[in-house]
Amino acid sequence: MCLSLPRKGRNLVSVSFMRLSRYFLPLLRETPTEAQIVSHRLMLRAGLVRQEAAGIYAWLPLGFRVLQKIEQIVREEMNRAGAVEILMPTLQSADLWRESGRYDAYGKEMLRIKDRHERELLYGPTNEEMVTEIFRSYVRSYKQLPMNLYHTQWKFRDEVRPRFGVMRGREFLMKDAYSFDIDQAAARRSYNRMYVAYLRMFARMGLKSIPMRAETGPIGGDLSHEFIVLAETGESGVFCHKDLLDMPIPGEDTDFDSDLEPIIKGRTDLYAATEDVHDQARFEAEVPEDKRLSARGIEVGQVFYFGTKYSAPMKAVVAGPDGKEVPVEMGSYGVGVSRLVGAIIEASHDDAGIVWPEPVAPFGVGLVNLKAGDAKTDAACDDLYARLTAAGKDVLYDDTAERPGAKFASMDLIGLPWQVVVGPRGLEKGLIEIKNRKTGAKEEMSVDAAVNKLTLRG
């Protein structure tokens, strides 16, 4: 019963067994004791992930779909901003890290491994060294710049204390991009492109992200912003001007080759800092009292400019217009893809469960058959399922024999944006019910009207 149907745009999430009776959706009725924060609890209860070891998770079907949706949005915005996707391995050679001097500097967070030949390897916590090595092997001239290479790959950082589920795991999926430019001015333009791409991608996921000046940490460099999503359970204290919450998001038609500085400046002119770099005196001097926001936030991305920190020791040089070789100016740009799943839930849930923003929802529609086995109800559901799926909607069809109450509770828990409820009682009047998960609004209408309403929304 694998369906082969025309798809709109997305190819990564394939259409196949979406009948709940044939799916794998292990829901938990009770909350596991180990989960303390709401996103972790909901991820376990809704069957998104399973913990396999401290800070290490298996992604179950529903969670994996969300992860893929997020990854795809990140990919689209990176490509739009002119970055080029590659895929680097998880394991790296220790020698590469000795070139930059970080093999000894990185400490116990880096998982070090020996293969059967006693060769020293490591499970990559980040990829500056490797991408610099790739770049220097092929690029010789400034004419090939600017260049931005990115990949989305599993990282491992042996955190002392993993916690909060996927928000602070040891193994995590990260998109990391690396820009290469001939001089500082060009590097700044690359930085700006990523800054704008980040504003767009987080907004597309239904998040309000605020770029804040931040410390550069072990990555190095002297210019950095963290993209913060406000949440009470956030790990960092943050301080900013309230107007940053409602700034317009650059449109899809943004020309990434144009001067983006005005967009950046409009934001960086307003005070925004994480607690690490916070200056209370400046905060009070620059921000009127009624505009001061001090809150907690989750870091979902960070952008760095670090110049020649890696290119100089690793000899990644290109010839400039004058024929002289200079080390390239670099920046790196990370997005915590797996962390975002938790961050989105922190930002969007209620007492009944998750409330997925439509663009990242594992399925767009949950179809609830209130009386599986009843010929008329089954037929109506089959019809709806086929029509919605043909129109490009991802539909999860609950065709199980559970009782209605249990089905409603499950649908609310997994948080699909729309629920289509079909039962014999309504069908007698030719009506089915549509429920919006976010608002809770329910509406009765004909099957045709429901199909129209749900598919018009793209």
Next chain:
RNA sequence: CGGGGCGUGGCGCAGCCUGGUAGCGCAUCUGCUUUGGGAGCAGAGGGUCGUGUGUUCGAAUCACACCGCCCCGACCA
């Protein structure tokens, strides 16, 4: 890495103090009745009590060691 706590059927827990051969709720399976916001009755299956060593006639229970996990703090996408 410092401090605290917890490991008992799939999940949540009781039993441990005071040693006597494992129990409750939910879930699962079967049957019947039910079916518009987490149904009822009847029956059934499922546990090396985290691991090891010791004490004892006897250990889930006492002692020691180890492993795993969680929470607070210091550190990080």
